[in-house]
Amino acid sequence: MFGYMGKILRINLTTGEIGTEDLDFELAKKYIGGRGLGTKLYMDEVDPKVDPFAAENKIVFINGPLSGTATPTGGRYMVVTKSPLTGCIASSNSGGEWGAYLKYAGYDAIIVEGKASLPVYISIDEEKVEILPALDLWGKMVSETSDALKEKQPGAKVLTIGPAGEKLSQMAAIMNEKDRAAGRSGVGAVMGSKNLKAITVKGNLKPEIANPDGLKAVTKECRTLIKENGVTGGGLPTYGTAVLVNIINEHGVYPTNNFQGGVDPNAEAVSGETLTEKYLIKRNPCHHCPIGCGRWVKSDKSPDGIGGPEYETLWVFAADLGIDDMEVVIDANYWCNELGIDTISAGATLAAAMELYQRGYITDEMLDDDVILKFGNADSVVHWLKKMGNREGFGDLLARGSYRLADFFGVPEYSMSVKKQDLPAYDPRGIQGMGLQYATSNRGGCHVRGYLISPEILGLPEKLDRFELAGKPTWAKIFQDLTAVIDSTGLCLFTSFALGAQQYADMLNETLGTNWSADDVLLAGERIWNLEKLFNLEAGISPDEDTLPPRLLEEEMPEGPTKGWVHKLDELLPLYYKERGWDEDGIPTEERLEKLGLL
Amino acid sequence: MAIKVKLFANFREGRGKIVEVDYTPGMTGQDVIDSLGITAPEIAALIVDGVDGKVDAMLTVPIKEDGYMAIFPPVAGG
Known part of the structure; x- marks a missing residue:
């Protein structure tokens, strides 16, 4: 098995059982890893109607096949569970180093289930995995917890919740390396509900690469593209x-x-x-x-x-x-x-x-x-x-x-x-495609499920008329699907300012030994998007919730270059559903699900 | 009269945040960036008198006598 470590760590906090399972390589390739595979693993085991804070809910920590490789930005991980904020699927992403170190410890994913009777943390050092008491850490701030655990386990990377997660705030984050956050959708509160304060990871293992020389060459090409790009080599670093x-x-x-x-x-x-x-x-x-x-x-x-x-x-x-x-x-x-x-x-x-x-x-x-x-x-x-x-x-x-x-x-x-x-920092009344993306995001208001700010404001890869409706459903679908791919590889979304679907396919092919085209990876992204949608539907999230706050639909922007505009979601949404191959009510059709291998 | 030109990110280096360029009738964005030593390929986004659009097209739009421009190099985030 190339790219993946081939092992999933399963930890039951109710019983204290710790075990490892082999990763299904074919399943992994179908959903890539990270957000895609994490969602599939989660959905196969958890009733979408579960109370997010119930012991029956689970939480998946998962990296991607490119995490821990030499590829640029390969250090991210994803937290997948049911959101206590939205009731939707939550897949919350974080950078730093923890995701790569989970791989160095020998694991593609951790599935945590059950609920501890008292506060605990999980300590991982390759095959040595322990559930340890965390009473002394409960109530502590993130940096104090991180420092204490690093002292106990030198060289480990620490993921932890703070007081907000312990107290089940629906906006609680999971923090790693103190200042990196799997911030959105309240995933920290799910950890808190399980009395799980932290997870430390440490190790020196590396995944086997299908074609090391090929990966080296494509990594070099991608790093050059990133360095020479005005955004990733100029604006963002500076x-x-x-x-x-x-x-x-x-x-x-x-x-x-x-x-x-x-x-x-x-x-x-x-x-x-x-x-x-x-x-x-x-x-x-x-x-x-x-x-x-x-x-x-x-x-x-x-x-x-x-x-x-x-x-x-x-x-x-x-x-x-x-x-x-x-x-x-x-x-x-x-x-x-x-x-x-x-x-x-x-x-x-x-x-x-x-x-x-x-x-x-x-x-x-x-x-x-x-x-x-x-x-x-x-x-x-x-x-x-x-x-x-x-x-x-x-x-x-x-x-x-x-x-x-x-x-x-x-x-x-x-x-x-x-x-x-909560919506992020872009008013959709003057960015019509972004508003459509907000309304249809599977995890609720979010800018990183399809960053249409790029073409509508920033002129990347080309400048679109931000008020125009024509074509925006197509752009939204492509951006959403490609983002699902990137979120599943273990790489950072910001690489997409310099790289395209072909580069992600190339990196995955050299790592996994696959022969995917750009279209193949985009199809995988569409599969992941539809899988998330299916979870939401089964969880009781109606397509009626594919909407925006009334202010943005009804109240004209009062000032500035966007003055007089509202968001025209009612015109865009039917076109978007059609673009996705869904019915007019926003439900994926059997025909489309069959094409995506989801039936 | 002068046109107000707002500069951002590295375009400010050696030029400042806001530059005033003397207005001449019929002047376009291209004339303004020429006077500032900025070339079109360096620009990722451009606003002329509150209107944005494709850079090449916006550079041909005549600027109002009391108008303004905002010029951005490639920037992004999220």
């Missing part, structure tokens, strides 16, 4: 993802005050250019990454610096809250990492709370706190983040995410979310 602040703002699709506006006149204060000029210490790359978009920035939290904010984080703790203070954003990012909370959902929930305060639903008396949740109040951000992460006072309600918060007051329309997952 400025990080934060470089998006200005370009998105200039197009008038930079959401302000919970999507009430689209232009922030003070965006420059939290831009990538400002971050680079005033706060950047160094780049902070993931495993085998030639891009190095991660930031290491100045902070009063550590004289050596801390992990810096990404674009989405800069937006959500600044423009979306009516604040333009870089140090507040850096602090908020730090506390989200420490508490183990998804920055996007945390900030978006504060934004929803601030709009609810603006409209009189939340009152001073309800907050029972001197620090008011009001747009522009910079002092409120970290204050309420801590209460959210620890579920103290009104923070308990905030910890459930913006949808449940707004729904509590009977006005869910003030949650800027899709399928209860």
Whole structure:
């Protein structure tokens, strides 16, 4: 078996049983790995109607066939489970090094099932796998937990939850290497529900490669393409993802005050250019990454610096809250990492709370706190983040995410979310294809399921008219399918700014000994997308939820270059379903499922 | 009159954040970037008076007397 380690580790926290199983190579190739194979393994074992916090739910940690190889960015892993935030399939991705080290420890995946009676962590050192007590770690922040476990197991890579995961916040993240996050969909709370604090991995094993010389050649070609590309060899290494602040703002699709506006006149204060000029210490790359978009920035939290904010984080703790203070954003990012909370959902929930305060639903008396949740109040951000992460006072309600918060007051329309997952930093009223992608994403509001910002705003690989509807369903499908492929290989999505489907097929072929074309891998991506859709349907997620918040469909953008626009989902959605070969109700047809090998 | 040109990322190096270029009737984006020593292939995205589009096409659009341009090199993220 080439590419894969050939072993799945199964750990039952109820019984304490630990075992290994052989990986089915043919099944693995059909779903590639990572997001695809993880979803297949999960769906084969778990009832989609399961309560995400029940012991019957499982959680899969899985790398890809290119993880731990010399291919560029091959260090990522995926967490697959049922989301407590959305009720949809959750596949949450993280960089850093943990994913590669899971492979070096000898495993393609870990399936965790059951529930421990007391807090535990899992320690993995190749064949030595133990479930160990974690009572002393429960309640600890992410960095303190990571440091303690690294001291116990030198050389290990640590994945852990923070207090937010322990307290079952629906926006809890899983953190690795302290500042890398499988952030979205509340996967950290599923770990918390199992009393599982952390997983450490260590090892020196390597996968066997089908054609080492061929992989070396295609890796060299891909690294050259990445280095010579203006984005992956220039913009991202120099400025990080934060470089998006200005370009998105200039197009008038930079959401302000919970999507009430689209232009922030003070965006420059939290831009990538400002971050680079005033706060950047160094780049902070993931495993085998030639891009190095991660930031290491100045902070009063550590004289050596801390992990810096990404674009989405800069937006959500600044423009979306009516604040333009870089140090507040850096602090908020730090506390989200420490508490183990998804920055996007945390900030978006504060934004929803601030709009609810603006409209009189939340009152001073309800907050029972001197620090008011009001747009522009910079002092409120970290204050309420801590209460959210620890579920103290009104923070308990905030910890459930913006949808449940707004729904509590009977006005869910003030949650800027899709399928209860908060939208990221692009207003779809001025990016019609991206809005379609938001509405149809299998994990709810998300920008990394089909990043149509590339053609609609950034001009990559070609510039599309961002207001035009024609062709957008086709673009959405292609981007979604290709993203599913990349998420399954173990590589970073950012490689796709420089590489195309053929390069991913080439890397997989040399690694696995396959002979796939670009069309073959895109078909695999479509298979994965449909598999996720089937899970959601069986879980009770209606296609009626393929929609956007009413504000974005009904209220015209009030200002800037996108002024006067709403999102035209009603025109795009039927065309998208047709493009996917689904029926007019958004259900995959038997004919299409048969073609994809899903029947 | 002068046209305001907003520059971003590495286009700021040696030029600054905002540059004013003297307006001449009929002037286009191409005239502006020529004056700044920027070539079309270096540009990934371009906004002229609040309107974006394909770079080559936008460079031929006449700029308003009190107009502005925003010029971006290849950038991305997510």
